[in-house]
Each structure stands twice: as C-alpha cells, then as structure tokens.
Amino acid sequence: MPTRPLDLLDLPTVYRYRSAVLSLDSARALTRGNPLSLASLLVRLDPAQRFYTAIHVADKNEHPPLLGGITQAEEETCARLSFLALSETFAEEALLALLDHLTTQAGSWGVYHLLAEVDEQSMLFPMLRKAGFVVYAWQRIWALDGIAPAKSPRYHWRKARPEDLPAIQALYRHIVPGLLQTVDPCPQQAEGMVWSDGEDILVYVGVRRGPRGVLLYPMIHPDAGHIAEGLCDLLHVLSHRHGDGVHLCMRSYQAWLEPILHDLGALAGPRQAIMVRHLVAPLREEAAEKAGPEQAWARPATPIIRSQSVPPPIKIEIPENGSIAYYR
Incomplete structure (x- = not known):
C-alpha cells in the first residue's frame, strides 16, 4: 500500500524533509515552529491533541516519498491539515492520494470538516482544489x-x-x-x-x-x-x-x-485562502480499528463516505389538533 502511517523506520526521511515543509496551519507554525522539528514531535504526547502523520511511498520507488499531517484540538469540531512535505519532483497523483488518505483519517475522528490555510500564490492552491477543498474565506497574517x-x-x-x-x-x-x-x-x-x-x-x-x-x-x-x-x-x-x-x-x-x-x-x-473539505461521519464497522489520540504511528481507521454534507431528513407529525410540528 503506497500511503501508510508513519513509523519509526521513517525517521531518516523525516529528518531529510525538515527543510521541505509547507505549513498549512498558521497558528501552529507561528507559535510552535516547524512541525517536523524535535520539539513539535514531542508535543504529540499531549493527550488534549490528536496528531496523525502519513507517508506516501510510490510503487517501485518511482518518485520520492511525500509526508503530510493532520491535527485536531480537543475543543475543536474540525481537523486541520497541518503540513505537507514534498520533494521538488513529486507526482500529482501521489499528492492527491496522500490528501485522500489524510481526509479518510480525519473522517475516522468523527469530524465534518478538514481545514487548510494556504497562500493563494502557492502551487498547493490548485492542488487542494483538485483534492476537493473549496475556499470559504481569506486571511492575512x-x-x-x-x-x-x-x-x-x-x-x-x-x-x-x-x-x-x-x-x-x-x-x-x-x-x-x-x-x-x-x-x-x-x-x-x-x-x-x-x-x-x-x-x-x-x-x-x-x-x-x-x-x-x-x-x-x-x-x-x-x-x-x-x-x-x-x-x-x-x-x-x-x-x-x-x-x-x-x-x-x-x-x-x-x-x-x-x-x-x-x-x-x-x-x-x-493573503491566504481558508480552504475546507467537507466530510461526513465514518461508517463504523465492528472490527474497525480506532485510532488513538496521536497515535501518529497507528493504522488509519475505517474509510469515510464522501458527500455534500446533506442534513438529516425532517420528520413531520400532525397532531390531533391539526397543527404541524417539524423537527429533526
């Protein structure tokens, strides 16, 4: 499988890619620095935060590997695309596969949105659009x-x-x-x-x-x-x-x-675009593995169903007095 969770054997790759990080979470980058630094890796021990890091390795090593990570704070109802680390010769289909994998993991956490903050002139901007992200607002730091x-x-x-x-x-x-x-x-x-x-x-x-x-x-x-x-x-x-x-x-x-x-x-x-990819709740299977709070080295959980976030159907009741009551 070309895309998988990061494990200890990938640490040499993490070290090589420290200078190739593209941050997509301004708050984390400005307050904590490089997400692949030792200090940032130690923060993953915080039980109030969820972290997940994945690596995409092309079949037969045709292209250099790609790294990406997502986070979720305890008080937030959305997940954030924290960073991507790419080589200069990355393949577009490899990046899209990595983004799909990270989206699946975010869905397994039960969130309904995956957010990314990207400079509008960045080459990642059109790639995120292809991956299903849409612009909701703009910001400037x-x-x-x-x-x-x-x-x-x-x-x-x-x-x-x-x-x-x-x-x-x-x-x-x-x-x-x-x-x-x-x-x-x-x-x-x-x-x-x-x-x-x-x-x-x-x-x-x-x-x-x-x-x-x-x-x-x-x-x-x-x-x-x-x-x-x-x-x-x-x-x-x-x-x-x-x-x-x-x-x-x-x-x-x-x-x-x-x-x-x-x-x-x-x-x-x-200027940065605040981009959002909408998710729905994951299908829970009896034998599905449940990812822990970081566990950045854990297996991704059950895939999600992609949707347009359709709201639940509205039930209509007509009491004896003839009035109509609507509720979800």
Missing part, C-alpha cells in the same frame, strides 16, 4: 513587531472571565458571517483578552501562545472606537508576559481593519 507598545496604557484590557462568555459569543455571531460559523466555530471558553466600555464587550482578542510566539485573533465591533490606540495598549500588556514575536490573524470579514494596522507599522504577510 500581520507581524506586530514594528508597532511600539503604549508606554502608559489608557484603555482597560483584562483577561476574559467565565461570565464574559455570553457577550463574547454574541459578538462572534454579530461579526462572523453565518456561512463561516460552521468552520470557524464560536468560542466555547472565555480565553483571551477583552476590552469593554463598562457595559458591553466591543473587542475580544483570542490569544494562541506557544514557545515560538503569540498569535492574536481579534473580533472587533464596528462601533468600537480608538482601535489603533487600543491595539498599542494591548501590546503593552502582552509585552510584560511574552518575549517572543506577536502576530495577528485578520480574516476577510474584518478587512476594514487592515488600513489601521498598516498605519501603525505592522507588516502584512501574503
């Missing part, structure tokens, strides 16, 4: 190292508290388009920083931390004022807690904030 933190903050930033969660979720529903809410899920925990006017929370910033840096995910209400000053104050707060680089992920539905970042001196990265 901004480096904030060029912005001077405020010396004396004027706006009150504080760590989000559990009682802030309903307001944060309301802000999310106001800002994130409905089409994207299935793949960009609503926060389920009050983690990050909030800035309120005393009554309502107008700005929430999710904070993703790692040994390589910090990545911010802002949700800013259009009625919020003094955004530039508020961001400088936030950097002042973060500079006392983290010594690494700070980046900000700006999604296309908040692109109106980009001129503010530019004027502050932030450095814009290339």
